[in-house]
Amino acid sequence: MRTRTTDTYETSRREVMKSLALGALVAGSSGAALTGTLASSARAAEPAPIKMAFIQFQPHTVSSAWAKGIQDVLSIQPKFGFQLLDGQAKADIQISLMDTVINDGVNVIFVQPVDSVGIGPSIKKAARKGIPVITLNIDSTAKHAAHIEMNHYFGAMEIANAMGTMIGGKGKVAILNAPPGIIIRDQRTNGFVDGMKKYHPDVQIVADQVADWDRKKAQDVLSTILTAHPDLGGVYGVNDSMALGAMDVAKSKGIKLVIFGNDGEKDALEAIEAGDLAGTQYTDVFQQGRFAAAVATVLATGGVQASAFAEQGHLLMPYVIATKETVGTIQTYQRW
Amino acid sequence: MKSVARIPNKELAIFFIVTVAIFCSLSPSFRTGENFENILVGFSHMGVLAVGQAFPILLGGIDLSVGSIVALAGMVGFDGFLIFGLPGAIVIPVMLATSVVAGIFNGVLITGARLQPFVATLATMAVYRGVTYAISGRQLFPELATRSIDDDLLLGLDNYVGHFPYAFFLLLIVAGLSQLLLAATRFGRDVYAVGGNREAARLAGIPIGRTTAICYAISGFCAGLAALILVSRMTTSQENLGIGIELSAIAAAIVGGASLQGGTGNAIGPVIGAFLLGVILIGLNLVGITTYAQPVLTGLILLGAVYYDRVLLGRRRLRLGKSQ
Numbered sequence: 001m002r003t004r005t006t007d008t009y010e011t012s013r014r015e016v017m018k019s020l021a022l023g024a025l026v027a028g029s030s031g032a033a034l035t036g037t038l039a040s041s042a043r044a045a046e047p048a049p050i051k052m053a054f055i056q057f058q059p060h061t062v063s064s065a066w067a068k069g070i071q072d073v074l075s076i077q078p079k080f081g082f083q084l085l086d087g088q089a090k091a092d093i094q095i096s097l098m099d100t101v102i103n104d105g106v107n108v109i110f111v112q113p114v115d116s117v118g119i120g121p122s123i124k125k126a127a128r129k130g131i132p133v134i135t136l137n138i139d140s141t142a143k144h145a146a147h148i149e150m151n152h153y154f155g156a157m158e159i160a161n162a163m164g165t166m167i168g169g170k171g172k173v174a175i176l177n178a179p180p181g182i183i184i185r186d187q188r189t190n191g192f193v194d195g196m197k198k199y200h201p202d203v204q205i206v207a208d209q210v211a212d213w214d215r216k217k218a219q220d221v222l223s224t225i226l227t228a229h230p231d232l233g234g235v236y237g238v239n240d241s242m243a244l245g246a247m248d249v250a251k252s253k254g255i256k257l258v259i260f261g262n263d264g265e266k267d268a269l270e271a272i273e274a275g276d277l278a279g280t281q282y283t284d285v286f287q288q289g290r291f292a293a294a295v296a297t298v299l300a301t302g303g304v305q306a307s308a309f310a311e312q313g314h315l316l317m318p319y320v321i322a323t324k325e326t327v328g329t330i331q332t333y334q335r336w
Numbered sequence: 337m338k339s340v341a342r343i344p345n346k347e348l349a350i351f352f353i354v355t356v357a358i359f360c361s362l363s364p365s366f367r368t369g370e371n372f373e374n375i376l377v378g379f380s381h382m383g384v385l386a387v388g389q390a391f392p393i394l395l396g397g398i399d400l401s402v403g404s405i406v407a408l409a410g411m412v413g414f415d416g417f418l419i420f421g422l423p424g425a426i427v428i429p430v431m432l433a434t435s436v437v438a439g440i441f442n443g444v445l446i447t448g449a450r451l452q453p454f455v456a457t458l459a460t461m462a463v464y465r466g467v468t469y470a471i472s473g474r475q476l477f478p479e480l481a482t483r484s485i486d487d488d489l490l491l492g493l494d495n496y497v498g499h500f501p502y503a504f505f506l507l508l509i510v511a512g513l514s515q516l517l518l519a520a521t522r523f524g525r526d527v528y529a530v531g532g533n534r535e536a537a538r539l540a541g542i543p544i545g546r547t548t549a550i551c552y553a554i555s556g557f558c559a560g561l562a563a564l565i566l567v568s569r570m571t572t573s574q575e576n577l578g579i580g581i582e583l584s585a586i587a588a589a590i591v592g593g594a595s596l597q598g599g600t601g602n603a604i605g606p607v608i609g610a611f612l613l614g615v616i617l618i619g620l621n622l623v624g625i626t627t628y629a630q631p632v633l634t635g636l637i638l639l640g641a642v643y644y645d646r647v648l649l650g651r652r653r654l655r656l657g658k659s660q
Contacts, residue, residue, distance in 0.1 A: 056627075059628070076424070083621075083624060084626065084627050085621055085627060085629065086627040088580075089576075089579070090579070090580065090581070091566075091570055091574060091577065092378070092381070092569070092570075092577075092581075093617070094564055095378070095570065096374065096378030096379070096614075096617070096618070097618075097621065099373055099374040099378060100371070100618050100621055100622060101376070101621075103365055103368060103370045103374055104365040104622055105365065105373050114574075115570065115572065115574050116481070117482060117483070117484050117570065117571060117572035118569075118570035118571070118572050118574065120484060120570075120571060121494075121569065121570070121571060141482050141483075141484065179575075179576065180469065180472070180474070180475055180575060183481070187480065272446060278399065333632060335448075
């Protein structure tokens with residue numbers, strides 16, 4: 001496993017270097033003399049017979065782990081080609097990239113939509129061309145082949161349950177939230193709020209503030225919340241980055257806070273082992289990517305049209321609420 | 337030498353054509369009619385924004401708030417269509433009016449309150465985005481976030497004549513009218529005069545305040561048009577629509593020959609600049625360049641375009657200077 005990771009890293013680094021060299025030529029060229037060189041270096045990369053593309057929301061630890069999981073499956077057979085594209089967190093760019101890969105004749109599209117409705121027309125366009133679309137984490141309102149997501153809502157309920165128990169069933173807690181407008185933000189927040197109501201009705205959620213998914217921003221926001229509520233007992237970061245930001249504040253102020261994140265990235269798991277973070281919802285994101293790739297290979301090699309299914313496929317990923325007691329069950333190779 | 341500033345930049349056009357030719361030779365998928373259709377439909381709104389952005393830049397100013405105006409106009413449309421169930425004939429003019437008012441407010445802050453354009457529009461960028469969140473129908477009625485807009489008039493914008501999307505014709509009209517405004521009217525001359533030398537323009541009796549307000553209103557109006565194009569394609573709107581789009585629009589305008597110092601540029605260059613951004617993005621993806629290398633390459637190609645444009649422009653100016 002270890003060598004394979006290094007290999008992948010090496011390959012991707014070489015890819016970047018190669019691309020940079022190629023691009024420098026494009027940038028610097030002002031005549032036809034270079035075109036020959038360029039064409040030959042492009043020919044070196046033989047197009048694969050079955051092409052798949054993943055249009056991510058924007059580069060992030062989660063989407064790169066998905067991409068790795070997808071490649072784990074696809075790389076076993078040389079007939080699969082894979083390309084990773086950057087949606088730049090912009091709905092219009094993502095739509096444009098969807099159109100591009102459809103035109104490029106890919107056989108399967110993986111997408112983590114920036115907007116559930118906005119991606120709809122592009123998904124319908126893909127469907128007309130018989131290209132199956134598989135969404136990751138963020139669903140689309142347009143019907144497509146399959147949707148594979150983390151268990152945002154129920155996982156967040158479990159987080160509320162665990163946090164409530166750790167702070168003794170009563171007290172004040174705060175939420176460090178993502179900016180509005182994304183479904184998973186609402187699912188992860190609503191799950192937590194509903195979970196507290198259900199399991200620990202005496203716990204009060206005194207603050208719910210936006211910290212932009214960001215560790216640094218979370219530090220500032222939590223410091224402000226602590227000024228207003230010095231007796232705060234717990235903090236829930238809607239993703240791990242924000243929970244780690246809360247952990248930084250607790251450490252530097254020397255206060256004891258029960259902090260939970262959500263996602264389960266490597267840094268968070270290490271912080272749990274060190275006793276700095278109380279817990280997180282862990283999903284094996286590599287596995288999520290592998291599931292998506294497995295669905296994709298079946299659809300593509302069988303020539304199955306997405307429209308052949310009466311219902312859209314839907315897979316909720318299993319999860320572990322990782323705390324000091326359970327974090328040991330997550331193996332090194334499962335950490336992303 | 338005003339006429340030099342008015343003709344579309346030949347150097348940039350050549351660079352653009354060479355770039356397109358290189359991508360065409362590298363990727364069979366790039367040289368298809370459908371791909372050019374994708375580029376036209378995917379970047380026409382960027383062209384409209386870049387033309388709008390050219391007006392403040394010609395004045396020596398800048399409009400950082402256009403991304404937020406796109407979101408604001410988009411959200412006004414979202415609310416109008418989905419909450420109030422109004423028809424496009426009412427909602428579309430309201431969206432455009434909102435964006436013009438937002439633009440005029442920028443102009444008033446700059447001329448009335450004497451704020452630096454950068455500061456004023458940085459502030460309104462936050463304000464308009466905040467208002468967008470506040471009026472967001474997606475927050476007030478969460479179930480609407482998963483409903484699509486199905487107004488006939490609005491969705492009619494997302495149609496084609498052959499390979500050419502309506503949005504592209506809208507861009508041609510906007511760019512054509514803007515160029516006419518700049519090159520053939522008194523207002524246009526005033527814009528170049530204010531951008532070239534503000535103090536001299538004042539002494540010459542040019543109404544600086546009014547000229548500035550109109551320029552920012554045009555920029556706002558173009559943001560409203562861009563919002564229309566985007567909403568018609570997406571059949572919805574978002575609070576975070578157009579985040580960062582102002583930088584692309586500014587880049588397109590500058591690549592298109594508008595000088596940040598003001599007084600130099602036209603309304604045609606920004607259109608080429610916008611499509612250059614599109615060609616690069618789609619071309620790099622079709623050639624198979626990895627995502628991580630793309631921003632670097634985009635930056636390099638843009639630098640190349642500006643350098644090429646400026647070097648040739650500089651040389652020509654030198655020649656003209658000598659011949660006089």
